[in-house]
Amino acid sequence: METSRLPLEQLEQKFTEIKPPMSRREASIEATRCLYCYDAPCIAACPTSIDVPTFIKKIATENVTGAAVTILEANLMGATCSRVCPVEELCEGACVLGSDHKPIEIGRLQRYATDHLYQKGIMPFVPAPANGKRVAIVGAGPAGLTCAGELAKLGYEATVFEKSQLPGGLSTYGIVVMREPIQVSLDEVDFIRQLGVEVRTGVEIGSDLQPDDLLRDYDAVFVAAGMGHVPDLDIPGEDLTGVTEALSFIAETKLAERDGLERLASIPIGRTVVVIGAGNTAIDAATIAKRLGSERVVIVYRRGEREMPAYEFEYAFIKNEGVEFRFLSQPIEILGEKGNVTGIRCVAMELTEAGHDGRRASRPLPGSEFVLPCDQVIKAIGQEKHLALYRSFGLELERGYVKVDEQFHTTNPKVFAGGDCIRHTGEAMTVTATEDGKRAAKSIHSWLENADAE
Amino acid sequence: MADLRIDFAGIRSPNPFWLASAPPTNSAYQVNKAFEQGWGGAVWKTIGAPVLNVSSRYGGFEYNGEKLVAINNVELISDRPLDTNLKEIREVKSLWPDRAVIVSAMVESDPKAWKDIISQIEDTGADAIELNYGCPHGMSERGMGSAVGQVPEYCSMITSWAAEAASIPVIVKLTPNVTDITKPAEAALSGGADALSLINTINSIIGVDLDDFHLKPNVGGKGSHGGYAGPAVKPIALHMLSSVAGLEGVQRDGIPISGMGGIQTWRDAAEFLLLGATSLQVCTAVMHYGFRLIDDLCDGLSNWLDEKGITSVEEIIGASVPRISSFGDFDLSYKTVARIDPELCIHCNLCYIACDEGAHQCIDLMVDGEKIDPSSYQGATKAIPVVREDDCVGCNLCSLVCPVDSCISMVEVDSGRKAVTWNELTRKRPGVLDWDEMKRYREEVGIKIH
Numbered sequence A: 001m002e003t004s005r006l007p008l009e010q011l012e013q014k015f016t017e018i019k020p021p022m023s024r025r026e027a028s029i030e031a032t033r034c035l036y037c038y039d040a041p042c043i044a045a046c047p048t049s050i051d052v053p054t055f056i057k058k059i060a061t062e063n064v065t066g067a068a069v070t071i072l073e074a075n076l077m078g079a080t081c082s083r084v085c086p087v088e089e090l091c092e093g094a095c096v097l098g099s100d101h102k103p104i105e106i107g108r109l110q111r112y113a114t115d116h117l118y119q120k121g122i123m124p125f126v127p128a129p130a131n132g133k134r135v136a137i138v139g140a141g142p143a144g145l146t147c148a149g150e151l152a153k154l155g156y157e158a159t160v161f162e163k164s165q166l167p168g169g170l171s172t173y174g175i176v177v178m179r180e181p182i183q184v185s186l187d188e189v190d191f192i193r194q195l196g197v198e199v200r201t202g203v204e205i206g207s208d209l210q211p212d213d214l215l216r217d218y219d220a221v222f223v224a225a226g227m228g229h230v231p232d233l234d235i236p237g238e239d240l241t242g243v244t245e246a247l248s249f250i251a252e253t254k255l256a257e258r259d260g261l262e263r264l265a266s267i268p269i270g271r272t273v274v275v276i277g278a279g280n281t282a283i284d285a286a287t288i289a290k291r292l293g294s295e296r297v298v299i300v301y302r303r304g305e306r307e308m309p310a311y312e313f314e315y316a317f318i319k320n321e322g323v324e325f326r327f328l329s330q331p332i333e334i335l336g337e338k339g340n341v342t343g344i345r346c347v348a349m350e351l352t353e354a355g356h357d358g359r360r361a362s363r364p365l366p367g368s369e370f371v372l373p374c375d376q377v378i379k380a381i382g383q384e385k386h387l388a389l390y391r392s393f394g395l396e397l398e399r400g401y402v403k404v405d406e407q408f409h410t411t412n413p414k415v416f417a418g419g420d421c422i423r424h425t426g427e428a429m430t431v432t433a434t435e436d437g438k439r440a441a442k443s444i445h446s447w448l449e450n451a452d453a454e
Numbered sequence B: 001m002a003d004l005r006i007d008f009a010g011i012r013s014p015n016p017f018w019l020a021s022a023p024p025t026n027s028a029y030q031v032n033k034a035f036e037q038g039w040g041g042a043v044w045k046t047i048g049a050p051v052l053n054v055s056s057r058y059g060g061f062e063y064n065g066e067k068l069v070a071i072n073n074v075e076l077i078s079d080r081p082l083d084t085n086l087k088e089i090r091e092v093k094s095l096w097p098d099r100a101v102i103v104s105a106m107v108e109s110d111p112k113a114w115k116d117i118i119s120q121i122e123d124t125g126a127d128a129i130e131l132n133y134g135c136p137h138g139m140s141e142r143g144m145g146s147a148v149g150q151v152p153e154y155c156s157m158i159t160s161w162a163a164e165a166a167s168i169p170v171i172v173k174l175t176p177n178v179t180d181i182t183k184p185a186e187a188a189l190s191g192g193a194d195a196l197s198l199i200n201t202i203n204s205i206i207g208v209d210l211d212d213f214h215l216k217p218n219v220g221g222k223g224s225h226g227g228y229a230g231p232a233v234k235p236i237a238l239h240m241l242s243s244v245a246g247l248e249g250v251q252r253d254g255i256p257i258s259g260m261g262g263i264q265t266w267r268d269a270a271e272f273l274l275l276g277a278t279s280l281q282v283c284t285a286v287m288h289y290g291f292r293l294i295d296d297l298c299d300g301l302s303n304w305l306d307e308k309g310i311t312s313v314e315e316i317i318g319a320s321v322p323r324i325s326s327f328g329d330f331d332l333s334y335k336t337v338a339r340i341d342p343e344l345c346i347h348c349n350l351c352y353i354a355c356d357e358g359a360h361q362c363i364d365l366m367v368d369g370e371k372i373d374p375s376s377y378q379g380a381t382k383a384i385p386v387v388r389e390d391d392c393v394g395c396n397l398c399s400l401v402c403p404v405d406s407c408i409s410m411v412e413v414d415s416g417r418k419a420v421t422w423n424e425l426t427r428k429r430p431g432v433l434d435w436d437e438m439k440r441y442r443e444e445v446g447i448k449i450h
Helices: A008-014 A024-031 A040-046 A054-058 A064-074 A076-086 A106-118 A143-152 A182-194 A211-217 A247-258 A259-263 A280-291 A312-320 A387-392 A430-453 B028-037 B083-093 B111-123 B153-163 B182-190 B229-243 B246-255 B266-274 B284-289 B291-308 B350-358 B397-400 B423-428 B435-445
Strands: A132-138 A157-162 A199-201 A220-223 A244-245 A272-274 A296-300 A325-327 A328-338 A340-354 A360-373 A376-379 A416-419 B007-008 B009-014 B017-019 B041-048 B058-063 B068-071 B100-106 B130-132 B170-173 B195-198 B202-204 B224-230 B255-262 B277-281 B335-340 B362-368 B385-387 B407-414
Touching: A008 A259, A024 A054, A024 A106, A024 A220, A040 A054, A040 A325, A054 A064, A054 A076, A054 A106, A054 A296, A064 A076, A076 A106, A076 A182, A076 A430, A132 A143, A132 A211, A143 A157, A143 A182, A143 A220, A143 A430, A182 A199, A182 A247, A211 A220, A220 A430, A244 A247, A247 A259, A247 A376, A272 A280, A272 A360, A280 A296, A280 A312, A280 A376, A296 B153, A328 A360, A340 A376, A340 B009, A376 B362, A416 A430, A430 B385, B009 B100, B017 B291, B028 B041, B028 B083, B028 B291, B041 B083, B041 B111, B041 B130, B068 B229, B083 B100, B083 B111, B100 B111, B111 B153, B130 B153, B153 B170, B153 B182, B153 B423, B182 B195, B195 B229, B224 B229, B229 B255, B255 B266, B266 B291, B277 B284, B284 B291, B335 B385, B335 B397, B350 B362, B350 B397, B397 B407
Parallel strands: A132 A157, A132 A220, A157 A199, A220 A416, A244 A376, A272 A296, A272 A376, A296 A325, B017 B041, B017 B277, B041 B100, B100 B130, B130 B170, B170 B195, B195 B255, B255 B277
Antiparallel strands: A328 A340, A340 A360, B007 B009, B058 B068, B068 B224, B202 B224, B335 B407, B362 B385
């Protein structure tokens, strides 16, 4: 592995947001193209029900502040969602213009409006007077921050506990720089803080503070702890230098980019990098490796092209980046010399019949082993669950995720949960986590009001 | 390729497109360049009384990101010395004998002043003179331009001075800043005008700057009305053209009209021709995009004529004039209803909300054959807008807001009533001017208003 594979100028170009911001005129012309549908399908397609035609019309009239407020009223993570949402599958996919010509660029317009608000430092919301009630939120990702922000608007004293050094969850650490620079996430956190929310970072529940402390000191708790690190492969060679996991790798580049290009260039990167897994995180890690200057990046996936969980547009994007794919290949050993990775041994797989989930699994073909020489291996095979944390709150689980009812209420009467830690079905997206946080805040509010009434 | 040549009061030009008297015809340099690119004629920027111009001069009307949907200006007539203009006009005309070179003029209201300027213009070899009765700013305050055009008596008097002095055709350019354009038009004809041109610019204030509250354009902290022109004025120009083209005197004597006001494309041009214009003048479009527009103006017009099987542009001049009517002569029994093609519908629901809140509440949103309440409906399934034809008044609004071509068509249906116009009805049955009798009449013929 080597540092500084690329000159700084190239690195800067490769780590700039892929989609450029819109100019005033570009936004205005695009906003004008919106038909302003009545009861628009894009609203229904947005998990947070942003009133898209209304905010776009406001951009068209140059009421950009008003547009941002329309967005944030429905979605406090509007700036992140504008960058990371799979808009092709959501609002833009539902746009009525899609069938005829091309859909409105809703994501970029949303970014134009929210960026404007943060750049101007405008705080449009006035929180209700303090109601004397306290809610603890575990995890400062999109679900936790949204819940805290919505509760603060209602007059609650909301405190968010985050074990990492920086708040923002995956927006801060997990979304690649080219899709969301770290500052966007931190600006969003600042906005939540300005609503009166206290965000305490570097505090881990279960070690720095105990669940019982929260249950004792707060009227309710919202668990939005997300997911953990990428699990081990449980194959020989995993402890070699050059083996890393995707989320830490992406997080390192996020922090480095914030500290400057020299810091980014100082990240060691392999000449040939193998990424294991084919989800969106694997795609992100492969993109980063390629853009840091790796000569060859290969994604190794045990199932076939059709079974890969990454979005179609992500797959199209990564192929353009020059990343190679080895489908139907299962790593069985990481090879090394003098403690460093030198290759990965895989076995070829064949697809089996579709299982009950409709996806075809795969099984090894005997005698089909092969070696891919490489000097770095990045694991991206899903995320671990924070089982110990859930159990310490006494929460019932469902397939390893926190079990909640429609009101996001867990089996512990004082505890609500939302975000990726409850998402045992459907896609884990920032926008769904945000909606969980918003709806959980409403549930907590009505639960506490009912408790008062009784 | 269709024949685009025209004969306008004896002035021949290879196509009907002339540059209007305005900044694009300020100099020989510009007019030569325009003729090289194919313009059929040019009306030289108005010459006459000495003036001084100001800065800035133009304000733009931008609509939905589209620049210069209209322009307004406080620029005056030519500020170049009279001798320079006359010399250049002579040069241009001798270089381009096949093009129409017309000189716009405006001098103080004095017979001698008009006589002098006309003789100077005729000396250049120009084909015609256009009397500028339209300029609504700067000159009007000095008793010229629209100050003349707005008073039929002055209009007639000055035209007669010019007509007496001139041996070449006199065209009178009318101002739209009047209540009834036919009055100054008739006055000009009674004064001996050989032809008319219209419209000049419309009085306007283009806007106010929301940052500093200044009017636009800002002339050193002050603003004033200016002349409004460009695509946005076309419907007003078409109306005034139709009023003048339908005048008895114009029809009887075959008075040619030069039409202008918002012509930017060959389609605009065709509409002006159909409503009675023989030549067409263009200014704002050229100020926006340059002389090169002439290519598509001619090419598009010619292709359209070819497709229609029409060999000469002269055949369509005034072809729609016989269809100009008035409300009192419309057939009250004629009925159309809106039909929505569900296959083409893209589910924007714009027709629904337009009809419900802006018209006659006759479109329902249906899901699986059931009418739904849109206020509680969340757009997840795709509703189909359906017209209740019995209640549809055929107003067109839904078809106008529909973003999909031919998704909503207005279809003629049998109203079951005998043809009758308002004029005929009120003549035969004057009682309908009273509500009780009107109600009886409606019941008799089966007119329901829901």
